[in-house]
Amino acid sequence: MTRAPLSTSSFERQLPGVSWIPILGAALLIFAVFMSFMEIRLVTLGYHPTILDSQASWMKERARASRLGERALILIGASRIQLGIDLDVLREKTGLEPVQLAIDGSASTPILEGLAADQTIRGTILVDYYDHNVGSHDGAAPTFQKNYEKNKHARVALPLGRTSENSLSQMLHESFRVYADGANPLFTLLTRIIPAERSRQYLVTYLDRSRTADYSLVKLPEFYHQRVIRNLGLEKSLSPASKNLNTILPQEINKLMPLDNRDFMLKTQATKQLVEAIKARGGQVIFVAMPSSGMVRDIEERRYPRSRFWDYFTENIGVPAVHSAYSPALKDFTCPDGSHLDVKDRARFTGVLADVLEPILQKQAPNKDYAASRR
């Protein structure tokens, strides 16, 4: 037998002798000091670790929505409903069990489609209404829904590698301030620690996937202007530090023209079919347009005039719909950033909304748990 070494054969790697113990020990020490410095600095700035609002936590809540049956009060939509609704108040006022399925920055249609196709969903669904999101499939929702469909029957989620990674990642985020609000340490260092100006943690995510925003901790009106600039799509030409924004931004808003509503009408009809499927098995759907204010609201009114969008929607969707801007009880709530409720208004808004919804819920489900819980 011959054993001729081939070209890549290397039976022994020739390694120069290096004293690795002091080198690796010192490197680990420097790393530990650096990490501790960041954590301690964040403690002094008032930060605390938060829950990671991940796909895994969403899927857990989604499975709960199925298990709860008629007792479920499912919230779907984006950040407005996630930040604006106090689940404890909603639970207390309605007697139903709220399930937060809203996904930040994402459309709700894929989730509504999934709920409509799921025979176990027989509860009440509150849909966060945005004119531009009716029928939309933007954002993370399609992926969340697809993965839920794929894994919903699994007792143990496979592959194990991904499951364990999700759990470990969750643990890491919940333990250290450098990961607060889903940030990574580099982002934290560049935006929360190095800036001379004191930064504050204004967003908190809770175990039930609800979130709060404390706008007393952010710099206003810059934060508000940033939101308006983003909604206008002018990030490349304007910054929150630009001068005369109170003059420029209204001028830009006045240039906006109402959007064509033909696609919206088609999508409303498609949404109606989903709603009908849920209604057919005894479920309920209610659309709620959450508050917006100031120039953010002005943009919405310019682009999506009530007569062309909201009125068409309510006349055709076939289920109750409440718009915060047109409901006498809700219209006075304002949003510090123009788009989201502040934590101090959250519980009060939820209470008032529950009162507004009460007759609708009773009318729709006179014999269900809800009615029983109110007696």
Next chain:
Amino acid sequence: MLFNSLTFLIFSICVFGLFWLIPKWPHKKWLLLIASYLFYAAWNPPYILLLFLSTTADWWLARLIGNTENSTRRRALLFCSLTTNLIVLGYFKYGNFLLENFNRLLAPLGLMHTPPQFDIVLPIGISFYTFASLSYTIDVYRKQIRHDWRLVDYALFVSFFPHLMAGPIVRASCLLPQIENPKLPTQNQVGWGLAFVCMGLFVKVVLADAIFAPVVDEIYAAPSHYGAFDAWAGLFSFSGQIYYDFSGYSLCAIGLALCFGFSFPDNFHHPYAAKGFSDFWRRWHISLSTWLRDYLYIPMGGNRYGEFRTIGNLLITMLIGGLWHGASWMFVLWGGLHGVYLFIERLLKKMLGNAAVPIAGEGRLIEIITFIVITVTWIPFRAETPNEAIAIAKALMNTTIPPVPDIQHMIAVVAMLATLRWHIALRNTRLEDIVAGRGLFAQVAIMSTCLIGLFLCSGNDPRSFIYFQF
């Protein structure tokens, strides 16, 4: 399970701890084998069956080859091993590609073939472990290696977790003797191993994923929105991304193997300092290029049967090398272009003599030309469709759109130029010698920079290594 994941961190700590706790070498091997199968199962459990069957079949066929001196029988058994491996690889990797192209061929004839939809999931690492396995049966057939290895040793050679997913393609002649003979890692080996893992992860997570990948993704998503400067920034960034992604993986694999006392060959050696394309392939993905040379190019005749045949062999080798990367004509085009470059280089050497394309000594201009051509040739490798590739190529010459004032683009360009400078300056120096040649303070600075860099870029969903898909 990705090397740049928390799960892998816990996994490797557990395996390393148990490896030291278990006293006997045979038991240590069993531990590594079970750990390797668990590592693979963490991605897709059913496919460990495929890995096991492929391993067992090759081990058994190699034993049969080794047990007979009858040349016809030996050849038949080798043929059996080659076809089994290539059919499995072909089905999983090229099944859909072949069907698509078959349909395209039928379409002009007015025939419409609607095949059933196969939702084939490509087993990760199949190209790597198939090539490693093939090299074993071919070497046994050539009588270059023994055939009587124990199944557990052979299974560990194929599945050893550091190289299982994305190489380096370790030859049986390199790893099997190391597995057979008990040899515990030294403190120096473990130290180097940990240092390699840290450096490998650093270049992957910080350079490939955080600095280069966002620019590449942005430019390739909408090439028509960018002018020449940004398109070149995107191109340079991909040169950086692919290099640091794959060399980072290889370095981690080498480091992990060292922690258990095993030596893997180098897979990269400052490739962007190459003087010419044959030099590039001696420095880039060395384990694949030498595999193709030893098991494809030379058996086809290499350069022994005249110029015309040599050129044909070169082109076929590079086209297959391109196709190995994925079931797409874009990869074939990429491989074909490299084949053409090697042919032109060969032609120039013939016409002008070896001095025209020096392999040793100074030759900055050739290094830079080689780098630029290689960078441009990455376009079909990264672009998913010919239209995307054409759009990028057009953007490279579009001077009507001004550069986007984006700091990330600038950082990526500077990082790539620094990489080029580093490769040229250290073209013949091994990483080990670079690190060992520094003082204690610099060594501590290197390692702590790696750890802090990894920490700063942690917390996002880890990106897969690009070469996992191959």
